[in-house]
Amino acid sequence: MMRRKLAAGNWKMNGLSTDLAELDRLITRHAAPAVDLLLCPPATLLAAASARLGNHPLLIGGQDCHAAASGAHTGDISASMLADAGARAVILGHSERRQDHEETDQMVRAKARAAHAAGLTTVICLGESLDEREAANTLDIIGGQLSASVPDNSTGENLVIAYEPIWAIGSGLTPTLDQIGEVHDFIRTRLERRFGAGVGRSARLLYGGSVKPENAAEIFTISNVDGALVGGASLTADDFSAIITAL
């Protein structure tokens, strides 16, 4: 099964309109990319970012959505609103949202169901804490998050899983290549068991957590790593471009 590689950037709560110059530089440098590209700027920049793409295949994505289609949810954004602003994908269940907004697996699953219904690809994030890893509970935690966060209506096209150890995000620390491989193989097996070989083998699995130009190439040699979800190093075209080239 040939899965297209995917380099996804998460700008988090960073970026003003002037920073879209980095997006311009990125799409100029990768005019005909050999891999899929996704950039998730803050919601305030979605429409402007989409408008700058022209015919470029880079996808723009949101960083969260509400589970409801519309209604009395001040400050929230629905999946169809993301799509209306030009988004084709959305990151869900990022550990910062699980921590800062007490998002549970059940909430992530409901959001993912809504996102799929709106035609968005979901990048569903899973990851263990340092305590959980040190207690040798990583696979139990990942298995639990995977089965509870991923909705039944997932397909090989609309489901991307990002394995992001919480302790590796923004810390400069990364798991060993064997540790990353173990978790990715585990997720692949679980997806195949639940959804069958078709969906299970075509959903893409990203590694995320301190991916940089310096370590990207070796991480991309790991089987079942189909790309990366990149935070800090996606903020500049120079760094993100180097990671894309390594893929």
Ligand code: PEP
């Ligand atoms: C992230 O926010 O998803 C992430 C992986 O961040 P960083 O690359 O900065 O560790």
